[in-house]
Amino acid sequence: MKYNVTFMPDNQVVEVEKGTSLIKAASQAGIFIKSSCGGKGTCGACKVVVLEGEAQTDRTGNLTPEQLSRGVRLGCRTFVEDNLTVEVPPESRLQDHQVLLENNSSLLRESSKDLLSHYGFHPLARKVQVSCSEPSLTDNASDWARLSLEIKRTLQSEKPIKIPLSVMQTLPEALRKGNWNLSVTLSDLESEYTVIRVEPANSKPAFGLAIDIGTTTVVVYLVNLDNGEVIDKQGAYNKQAHFGDDVISRIVYAVESEESLKEMQNAVVESLNALIGDILKRQNLESSDLATAVISANTTMAQLFLGIDPRYIRLEPYIPTANWIPSVPAKEIGLNILPEGLIHTFPSVASYVGGDIVSGTLATDIANSEEIVLFIDIGTNGEIVLGNQDWLVSCACSAGPCFEGGGILFGMRAMPGAIERVVIDPETLDVSLKVIGRVPPVGICGSGLVDCLAKLREAGVIDRAGNFQMGHPSQSDRLRATDEDKEFVLSWAHQSGGDKDVVITENDVKNLIRAKGAIYAGIRSLLQTVAMEMEMIDRIIIGGGFGNYLNVHESVRIGLLPDLPHDKFEFFGNSSVKGAHLALLSRKAWKEAEELGRKMTYIELSIGNTFMDEFVSALFLPHTDLTLFPSIKE
């Protein structure tokens, strides 16, 4: 039995089986709805409004009777039993194709070019032109003997050359069509070449992909492997987001059945293939022109991408199936590049310090630094690396997805409509906002949240523990209590993009304090492990999509970042994709990444009380111990 569901205001109609959840139906219509709890009906992020028709709902979470009477439902727990018309309000949407790419492209170029000269340009795949002699009765070597000999001559290399069967099957025709002149695409690894494509000679270069699979977003760079240039780039949401916001809810969903693991793998592969398809179309290329891909991802994302059961990542003692991941031909994953092209996945360090951090460590070049560097990647989780050329320690501190907008009522990513700066008059609590794209605000992004937290404290709206001060002298109606929570109105409905008051709630504030506290506690714990003081850090590098927009001053004020001279801080943007770009272009860099995966010491914060003590102390603004923040005391 099938029904039509019309999604508004998009006016997109899809036909779905009876019993399909609205969140799935919307996904089929190309509309992506937020969800943090993996479809359990507890997070309330997936609110939709059923305008017409009868839908069956088995859970309503904390929807109010008023909301229910208006047709508001949880998209994950509401199922199609009729033809429906359903509104998906802006705050419930994941806006697709709006993911921030590295927009400081000169920085990227500088940094990867610099590193490249250190490691040398030697891409993981390449295309070479090979001219073979024509065979005769007296020179009757086989096609492959003829070709492999010429490849060795051309490359002046004694490395073994392999060829998979599927490529060998195309060899006789290609050789004769090309009149014994071939373009040969090779995987170029440490110990061997593998011929992954043979074509009649042509001048098209080979291309590669640098891919960052984040829990929330995926980013693809198209790179010309002849000269290392980034030709195109595109980002999008990870379609796994339907199954939950963070790695834990993804794991919970993935282990429900073999199908759900497959479903999770398909979701991320489809996310990537959609981006690849767009890029290929734009650049007028074929998927077979893409000779390799380097994947940077956290441990859970990597295992899901590879179809490896992630359940033991979540269960104590938190054991990943593998830190070192074998390189696999794309055909085994279904990634839409050359079928025999290798997919190289960055090794991880532990279940919660993944390949994205190894990639970032490679890109930031910490392992070759004389100075002591602290590298913080603020993504959906929060991972920290500390060290220099002699030693490296790392940890993960479960910051949660706040700074990417997750778990925050009006949280969103840094895109048009996101509040990024807040000014609050301490007397009247009047607000002025800076909104990305200078449009009416619809939500708050990470940097806006940091600013907001600092300003709410400064204006006395919250105390040092984040409690709302309802008796604020201003008596402003911006500060109000609802049935569910206390909240502060940043933008009234009539001035907003979503026809709703944009607010920050006490719950949001507590979440933010926990997130910033976790990161600060992580830094402190890591320092204790190596018996160092905060002042001994020479440089602090901040990565993650959120990084570039962060205001150091405000971040220190709320106790997210340590109170050190501002010139020690450096923003690095998407360090994960930058490392992938670098590895793609340099076999030596890739080898270094493999070594980094082995040599970085992982500190498990759940052992002992250090982290928990630090965390509890950090649940204040900026901290329980104000001596740690001398600049704020002043």
Next chain:
Amino acid sequence: MKYNVTFMPDNQVVEVEKGTSLIKAASQAGIFIKSSCGGKGTCGACKVVVLEGEAQTDRTGNLTPEQLSRGVRLGCRTFVEDNLTVEVPPESRLQDHQVLLENNSSLLRESSKDLLSHYGFHPLARKVQVSCSEPSLTDNASDWARLSLEIKRTLQSEKPIKIPLSVMQTLPEALRKGNWNLSVTLSDLESEYTVIRVEPANSKPAFGLAIDIGTTTVVVYLVNLDNGEVIDKQGAYNKQAHFGDDVISRIVYAVESEESLKEMQNAVVESLNALIGDILKRQNLESSDLATAVISANTTMAQLFLGIDPRYIRLEPYIPTANWIPSVPAKEIGLNILPEGLIHTFPSVASYVGGDIVSGTLATDIANSEEIVLFIDIGTNGEIVLGNQDWLVSCACSAGPCFEGGGILFGMRAMPGAIERVVIDPETLDVSLKVIGRVPPVGICGSGLVDCLAKLREAGVIDRAGNFQMGHPSQSDRLRATDEDKEFVLSWAHQSGGDKDVVITENDVKNLIRAKGAIYAGIRSLLQTVAMEMEMIDRIIIGGGFGNYLNVHESVRIGLLPDLPHDKFEFFGNSSVKGAHLALLSRKAWKEAEELGRKMTYIELSIGNTFMDEFVSALFLPHTDLTLFPSIKE
């Protein structure tokens, strides 16, 4: 539109699409019909009789009006347009599951054991028991790090250990189900181990297959990789035989379209999978217990098995796609063993000296012999290797499939009903026969044909050129002319198994003379290349299913084998499968095979006039130059 076809006397009914050829319909009914021309309607081997119903025929070849009126049709050129009843006479049938295996199993055991002690027991795949420590928060190495470390410890080896993604996907569950004790199956190659299966610890050994893919027959040996024992063996016809008798007609069929290449590949893979299925059932094993397979095949059979277009093998200058063949996981071919288990295919030397000859050269140990050895493999083709520990030359001499019964009107393989010895009274031309299985004769096998040729000549039925002497003084009615040919009756219909006179025709005799002439000319040409005399050969080893039954005396009399002391001759049976068995059990032997493929010099007999001159001289019984056969002059 579908019709039923009933095959008699089997009384097997199949439903087929309109337009299906009778040869294909029969194959669906499990009845295999001979064919030498690849379905072109020229060889006349596939005669069937349409008893009921209307069939459409587009070619009748050299069927007589009398035959046509009796309903005789060519199975390949007759198509289903109605419900039919069709008789398949015995002489048109390939009898399945009757292929001769190596029946001198003690010889096999001796010889491979001897060689094994030379190369050392070191199978290409093995199973090891590995106990891992249980992880904890303080010992949180990944599953794979834990396992690979223990494998290295267990094997005391520093070789790299790889694991394909599909096996890694099964690792977390196997480790925990086995309580950290695993049975690990490994591919054990020169440069690396690959983990191809992980299971909770158990005591079942790993098994391997030694496989001989002949043009006519396929043979599978099941080998216990723990101790090297052959546990079971089975042979059958190569189902490709439907598409033609010899490699040329197979190639012609295979290159018609991409589908026909696929069809040819499927035919041989299905032939093997059927055998494997029988063996597994008999031995109560699973396909995943089969950890590897070594394939010995001629160049065309190897390319067809691997799905590589064989067309350039047939076209001058006769170039194979590859002599060295990459080892491929079974899943890429569809062979029913462990999906990641490697299929190792013997390298070939040239288009017409294939991996079967390299395998035979390995098994006969020529490359380690101080004596000069001549190795002749008399199969569907005729290949010759000459040499010792210092040098090896080889050639192929297009003998054709006569000695396997192909191209001979009543030719058949050595199985019950086959005439193997003939006595002809020179005066009366009365005949007495020795028939395999002591049953009424239905045809003549290779050794019977050699004997018959010698006896026909001795009795004066044929002259030295093979012409029938119709004026033979006996005036026996056994010697007679038909509309098509002259023939000699070996067994009258009422004494035969097939209700027909079993005859040998002048055409058969000419074919046999060409075949024996080609082999002798090949030997002479090869000797000339290295400027040697026949007498300098120390040992002659004869391989091929036919070999064991050959009578040296008669073979010399017809000029098939050189006139040398009989104690120089040695019969080796199926040298191809023996070499595969040996390689399966010894990595060093496999490596030697790879080197043999490179170091054996191939002599192309079609260059220059040497071979042609020798061939023409050899088209007499025993030869034009009787000084070459001193023992016969006596």
